[in-house]
Amino acid sequence: MIRQVPDALTLKDQPVSLGQTVSKACIVTWMNPQAILDGTMLLGAFRITLPATEAMTFLTGVLMASGLWFLSLTGCVTAFRHAITPGILRAINILCGTVLMLYGLHLGYTFVQLF
Known part of the structure; x- marks a missing residue:
C-alpha cells in the first residue's frame, strides 16, 4: 500500500451492478487478514464474557455496526469521489x-x- 502509486479513480462514470458491488465488497472484506482476526479472535473473546442469553444481541449489534460502517464509508467515497x-x-x-x-x-x- 505504501509503495503503490494509485491511478485516478477510473470507475467514476462506469455503471456497476449491485451484484458486482456486493461481491467485490465481500471479497475485499473477507479476504482481509485483519477482518479474519477481528471476526474470530476479538469477537470470540468478547462473546465469551457474555451470558448465553446476550450472545445473539451482541452478534446482531456487531453485524449491524459493521454494515453501517461499510455503508457510511461507501457513501462518503461516492459523495467525494470527484475530489x-x-x-x-x-x-x-x-x-x-x-x-x-x-x-x-x-x-x-x-x-x-x-x-
Missing part, C-alpha cells in the same frame, strides 16, 4: 499501510513478550 485525486489516494494508502505495519509490529512484540 479524490491520486495524491489523496496515495496519502490514504500510506496512512493505512503505516497503521497496518505498526499493528503487525505491535502484535509481534506482544507475542515475543509472552515467552
